[in-house]
Amino acid sequence: AAGVIQSPRHLIKEKRETATLKCYPIPRHDTVYWYQQGPGQDPQFLISFYEKMQSDKGSIPDRFSAQQFSDYHSELNMSSLELGDSALYFCASTRGFGTEAFFGQGTRLTVV
Amino acid sequence: DAKTTQPNSMESNEEEPVHLPCNHSTISGTDYIHWYRQLPSQGPEYVIHGLTSNVNNRMASLAIAEDRKSSTLILHRATLRDAAVYYCIPFGNEKLTFGTGTRLTIIP
Numbered sequence: 001a002a003g004v005i006q007s008p009r010h011l012i013k014e015k016r017e018t019a020t021l022k023c024y025p026i027p028r029h030d031t032v033y034w035y036q037q038g039p040g041q042d043p044q045f046l047i048s049f050y051e052k053m054q055s056d057k058g059s060i061p062d063r064f065s066a067q068q069f070s071d072y073h074s075e076l077n078m079s080s081l082e083l084g085d086s087a088l089y090f091c092a093s094t095r096g097f098g099t100e101a102f103f104g105q106g107t108r109l110t111v112v
Numbered sequence: 113d114a115k116t117t118q119p120n121s122m123e124s125n126e127e128e129p130v131h132l133p134c135n136h137s138t139i140s141g142t143d144y145i146h147w148y149r150q151l152p153s154q155g156p157e158y159v160i161h162g163l164t165s166n167v168n169n170r171m172a173s174l175a176i177a178e179d180r181k182s183s184t185l186i187l188h189r190a191t192l193r194d195a196a197v198y199y200c201i202p203f204g205n206e207k208l209t210f211g212t213g214t215r216l217t218i219i220p
Contacts, residue, residue, distance in 0.1 A: 004155075033208055042199075043156065043210045056207040090155050098144045098204045103155035 002026055004093050006104035013081050013111050021076040021107045025093030031055070032074040033101070034066060035090040043090060049074055050097070081111045116200050121215045124190045132185040132214055134200035139180055143204035147174065147185045149196040149213075156199070156210075159185065190218050 005024040013019050025032050031050045035043040036059075045058035049068035060066075063081075068074045072093075078085060088108050092101045117135040124130040136145065146161040160167055160174045162183075167174040173186040187194055199213035 035210070042197075042212055043150075045207050045209050048207050058207060058209070092156070092208065094208075097206070098142075100158045100161065101146070101148070101156075101203075101208055102158065103148075106155050 004091060004102050004104035006089075006091055006107050008107060009105065011107060011109045013109065015081060015083065015111060017081050017111075019078045019081060019109060021078070021089050021091075021109070023074045023076070023091030023093075023104060025072050025074070025091075026095075026102050029093035029095045029102070030072060031094045031096060032068055032072070033092045033094075034060075034074070034076050035092070037088040037090065037106075039087075046076070078109075083111050085109060086111045116202065116211045118198070118200060118212065118214045120212065121217065123217045123219055124187075125219050126192060127189055130187040130190045130194070130216065132187075132198050132200075132216065133182065134184070135182045136200065136202050137181040139202045140204060141180075143202040145174065145176060145180070145183045146201045146203045146208070147172070147183075147198060148201065148210075149194075149198045151193075151196045159198070161203070190216075192218050192220065194218055 033048040034046040037043045046060040048056045052068045066076045088106045090106045092103045147159040148156040150156045162174045175184045195218045197213040
């Protein structure tokens with residue numbers, strides 16, 4: 001069965017550069033969630049989209065933006081990268097709210 | 113967001129049952145109780161969820177208190193592959209938010 005696909009799996013960027021992370025949800029899933037997980041920390045919710053509209057917002061820095069496209073994939077755009085942005089970024093998808101969430105394997109972003 | 117309270121860590125012997133508790137006293141009436149686990153260097157993985165009745169699947173069982181203010185995830189026979197951080201999350205119409213889960217260690 002198709003799972004949530006994230007790309008790239010690994011990304012190395014320099015400070016002040018930009019990065020774009022992509023998330024492809026499971027077919028027919030209409031809701032996408034983004035998370036940031038620093039070393040030894042729990043996943044922190046960043047932002048979510050339902051039917052291509054932002055549905056909720058968490059601790060997402062103003063330097064980050066995201067959107068969900070007509071094919072339901074989502075992209076997280078990160079600008080003016082800082083060393084502290086180095087983390088694992090996960091996305092998850094659901095079909096509506098309250099249903100089983102499927103997570104991708106994550107993108108490991110390293111800012112040097 | 114509904115707040116959850118879980119033990120920071122638990123240990124269990126291999127092949128024995130494990131009961132992982134969670135308090136969610138502020139859960140709303142429409143929130144499901146979800147459980148996820150995260151193995152090292154992997155994305156979180158769905159385990160089980162329920163609303164009011166106890167639930168069973170191939171991975172685990174979920175026992176939900178009658179007042180829905182607490183729940184217990186039951187692993188019937190722990191294996192080394194069950195070593196992970198386990199999160200209980202009330203999830204309904206709002207974001208799926210992780211709290212501080214329980215790190216489960218399995219002793220061979």
